[in-house]
Amino acid sequence: MMLRLAAALILFALPVRADVQIQDVTSPGGIRAWLVESHELPFTALEIRFRGGTSLDPEGARGAVNLMTGLIEEGAGDLDAQGFARARDALAASFSFRPSADAVAVSAEFLTENRDAATDLLRLALVSPRFDAEAIERVRGQVLSGLASDAKDPTSISGRVFDEQAFGAHPYGSQGEGTPESVRALTREQIVAAHKAALARDRIYVAAAGDITAAELGTLLDRLLGDLPAEGAPMPGRAEWRVGGGVTVVDFPTPQSAVRFGHAGIKRDDPDFFPAYVLNEILGGGGFGSRLMTEVREKRGLTYGIGTYLAPMDHAELMMGHFASANATVAEAIGIVREEWRRAAAEGVTAEELAATKTYLTGSYPLRFDGNGPIASILVGMQMEDLPIDYPTTRNAKIEAVTLEDVKRVAAWLLKPDALHFVVVGQPEGVESDG
Template sequence: MIRAVFAAFLALALPAAAEIKIQEVTSPGGIKAWLVEDHNIPFTALEIQFRGGTSIEAPDKRGVVNLMTATLEEGAGDMDSRGFAEARDALAADITFDAGADSVSVTAQFLTENRDQAVTLLREALVNPRFDQDAVDRVRGQVLSILRSDAKDPEAIASQTFNRLTFGDHPYGSTGDGTIETVTALTRDDVVAAHKAVLARDRIYVAASGDITAEELGALLDRLLGDLPATGAPLPGRAALLQPAGLTVEQFPSPQSVVIFGHAGISREDPDFFAAFILNEVMGGGRFTARLMTEVREKRGLTYGVGTYLIGYDNADLLLGQFSASNDKVAEAIKVLRAEWARIASEGVTPEELAATKTYLTGSYPLRFDGNGPIAGILVGMQMEGMPIDYITTRNAKIEAVTMEDVKRVAARLFQPEALKFVVVGEPAGL
């Protein structure tokens, strides 16, 4: 019953973007956070990011951060795995941990009446995880099962192949889940060392949204995070893009092929980023009016869907795309895609495309702020990206300011037909 009430609170906590007022909070111990107060519903969302993620791992320890993160909720303090789960459920609290290439994330949502107990429980997981050997072995088994499944998944094979060819020996070049060999060899001591290396105060970004004041949040931060190590492991350096242009085919028995394509992208800090953002939406955004959807799907029926994405890692930037097509249609789809890449590079976009895309991007932006959880996630992401605290109120103006001249100039810079790399997994004909 209490979870049903909690779900109702989540659905009701929907402040509009225009009403969002962000405060910067500094705890007595010096931990900084961004806060959006909303006292209409007695519920708070907390988002924490630790910069570094799986990219801090040594090559022979690949998968250790993922294994550590997945084991954090498998017992803490005097609670074993079952005890921790029962305590969390009794509080109607949601606590999740996740490991990415550039960060480890902690997401917590709790009712105001249970805030103190929920924070105590979360602190135990972060500061005093047990890492019992049986829990480590159980989670390791789950990870190994995923790795075996990925070895038979054409999408996973395509992604891993593209990353290996692009980044080589850099951690981005291999999956953060690790390999069968590295994960099998990991010990409990490796997991404990990863915990100290990743969950440190010198790489924390925090955001909160909901029924909590700045003073309350400041005290919460010191209580929750103050006892973590002061510093963590060194962060990786910039990744060089090694991948040459061309085509790589990985044979896989399937009636259709998975295709990943792309080349270097653009940094969010680049003055041309918003023009590039608009260009990507015109070329391969999520709408059916995007050029690739029109040319590859609507006009020719070569695929059910195709999209492109600006990918911004901490240490690399890519412009990537993906589609799937029956084996007999892959070659034609790639040919059409190459032609569209060259066309936008030489011609840019039409005034109509620019106007329609601006309308879509500015109009859909407020819809992202559909609850305390999404708001906290957006705020912590803004901090990780180095955005100013007023970005939410200035973002649409930056999009509106992009001109036809901007997009034509940036199109020639961003889209590089001669640099396109395709990885195809399947049994494509004619390649």
């Protein structure tokens, strides 16, 4: 309760700003982190990412990293799952562990008075998880329940099928959670191997924000992470894009079809990324002013929502979108998406659209820095994307520098209407698989 109160209060104690003062910290043991000090309240947020994530799963053990991550907090050292939970709650600390395709994320929040004890407890979870048989079966059951739910959800099915078609046998081509068959077959030995593969010092990114100095953070990092394995498993290779333009229909008894669409995207470090980012926001970035939202929802009422996004992942780049529409209207909606893709590729955007989007993107950016937790998360993301430490103070200038000519030039090569692939899960009228 104390930690939640402190977290709530800090939102009001700290000014909302993007010009945060970031320190580059290196621990005595050589672990690097970024830090934003803020001593208004005795509270610190720590964010750790281990690059690799569920894409490190070896062949035949899909879902191992996901299951392992779910077990980290289920007992460690001499504490079983209940003992660990009691120790964490007694410290008013908060820990979370989340896997994704490219990383395992660890978030921790603790009060200054409990910093040392919270660090020791988190270290126990990271370095010495127990992986007790009872905990494995309980968490395995939770994963299997989630997979069973996903198998009945058209939106989840559309994402799974799109990934399979786009990336084939690469880990990106299958669910990070695994399949029911692969999860049931996972052994404790494979879970232990996944822990050693994913949580290692050669892939750590760390940030902290709050009531801690650079010297204190350096000591904490060595204490927390110094005993992890020096090296983890090799990263997977490049995920080659395998699917061409067209439509795949997955028959599913539902009155509303779920649609996932996209094609290859752009790297985060491409010089044209910012024009592409602005272009995507105008085309379908999720706001009510986007072209797709206007044409598909506002003018025709074909969907409750439609959005597009750039996804520059570690081993592939995507430009993706999604929407749901009644079976009788999904064909019309797909046609509008294709037409708006063609129009933007041929014409670019208008001066009015560009000006409004710049205003929104630059005005909303500082609002992301609304507390220690979000700040620490942003700083880790910056490191993983190899952005400079002054990025928060220069980012809006990069948005402002985007011109109409930039957007038109990028739209002409990035947007590929004929390469758009649509996965439709439902019973759409007038839509058939063509490949």
